Amino acid sequence: MDVFPSYREKVEALQSELEHRQKENERLRIVLGIMTRNFSILQDKIQETGEHQQKAASNLTEGDRDCHEILASNKRPRSEVPITTASRILVRSHSNDKSLIVKDGYQWRKYGQKVTKDNPSPRAYFRCSMAPNCPVKKKVQRCVEDDSVLVASYDGEHNHEPNGSHGQYLCSANSSSSSKSSISIHGPKFPIETPPPQPSIALDLTLSSPDNQHREKPCQRSMEVCEKIDKNYSTKYIEEYVASLTTDPSFSVALAAAVARSMSDLSTSRLL
DNA sequence: CGAATTTGACCGGCGC
DNA sequence: GCGCCGGTCAAATTCG
Numbered sequence: 001m002d003v004f005p006s007y008r009e010k011v012e013a014l015q016s017e018l019e020h021r022q023k024e025n026e027r028l029r030i031v032l033g034i035m036t037r038n039f040s041i042l043q044d045k046i047q048e049t050g051e052h053q054q055k056a057a058s059n060l061t062e063g064d065r066d067c068h069e070i071l072a073s074n075k076r077p078r079s080e081v082p083i084t085t086a087s088r089i090l091v092r093s094h095s096n097d098k099s100l101i102v103k104d105g106y107q108w109r110k111y112g113q114k115v116t117k118d119n120p121s122p123r124a125y126f127r128c129s130m131a132p133n134c135p136v137k138k139k140v141q142r143c144v145e146d147d148s149v150l151v152a153s154y155d156g157e158h159n160h161e162p163n164g165s166h167g168q169y170l171c172s173a174n175s176s177s178s179s180k181s182s183i184s185i186h187g188p189k190f191p192i193e194t195p196p197p198q199p200s201i202a203l204d205l206t207l208s209s210p211d212n213q214h215r216e217k218p219c220q221r222s223m224e225v226c227e228k229i230d231k232n233y234s235t236k237y238i239e240e241y242v243a244s245l246t247t248d249p250s251f252s253v254a255l256a257a258a259v260a261r262s263m264s265d266l267s268t269s270r271l272l
Numbered sequence: 273c274g275a276a277t278t279t280g281a282c283c284g285g286c287g288c
Numbered sequence: 289g290c291g292c293c294g295g296t297c298a299a300a301t302t303c304g
Contacts, residue, residue, distance in 0.1 A: 110277060112296060125295070139295090 100124040100140040102152045105162030108138065119144045134159050 100122070108126035115122050121142035128134040136156035143149035 109275095111298095113277095113279075114294065114296095117293065123294085137295095 100142070100150065102138075102140055102150055104152070106136075106158060116141070121147060128156075128158065130158075130160055 107129035109129050109131070110124055111127050112125035113122050114125070119141055121144075123139055123141040126138045126140065128136040134156075136154065136158050138155065139153045141151055143151055
């Protein structure tokens with residue numbers, strides 16, 4: 001006679017939930033790989049079409065040129081963010097977040113803020129907290145076309161290790177090149193080719209779903225998302241998407257916002 | 273109370 | 289020389 005039937009049921013339910021979560025983790029790891037791969041393809045397409053956009057870019061506003069420059073300056077995607085001289089990154093912030101905080105692993109001290117001529121949103125000036133030992137400075141300002149996108153410009157090179165957390169996915173675009181891509185989500189940077197053994201990563205995609213009916217079935221939900229992402233982000237789809245954008249005068253800004261949005265969506269992931 | 277942030281003042285470069 | 293503009297300084301204020 002089992003005197004603890006309710007506890008036994010709870011344990012079984014928890015074990016079942018754990019199994020579901022583990023499977024969810026595995027699937028979402030695959031999703032992450034797919035999205036990263038396709039992001040790489042997208043960047044290559046941007047590079048190929050960059051020359052065609054240079055003439056048009058000369059007629060854009062400075063803010064537009066910033067976004068264009070950021071995305072056209074790299075042949076390979078570089079999710080890893082070695083903050084070197086004159087590098088820039090795009091970060092999508094929450095729409096209701098009015099702060100100009102870009103979490104890049106380093107600690108910064110704000111020393112000024114100005115409203116610039118070409119952008120209604122203020123530009124914030126930061127200095128590395130290790131100054132004067134570390135000479136790095138950065139400027140952060142919202143994209144003129146999409147105020148949910150933060151544009152951070154770095155000046156100088158850190159001479160010390162990061163001392164903060166990587167809370168946001170950074171879409172990097174600095175002047176140097178690298179043949180390997182890497183990503184940084186909720187932990188140290190790691191190359192795409194060798195995913196980190198621990199901790200495991202799960203994207204809480206249900207958070208961005210407008211309907212709540214899937215919340216109670218995370219595994220089913222993730223499978224659907226897997227299929228949807230693989231379909232919508234296929235190479236052919238990206239090629240067609242980029243081709244359509246090249247005929248759009250707002251190509252650079254729209255693409256910058258789209259890429260930043262995609263990367264930021266990934267950054268909403270959480271550890272289980 | 274010390275550290276961090278805010279914000280108006282100031283400075284230097286640049287174009288006219 | 290003058291005005292505009294981006295970048296920095298530093299006193300005042302806020303925060304932990």
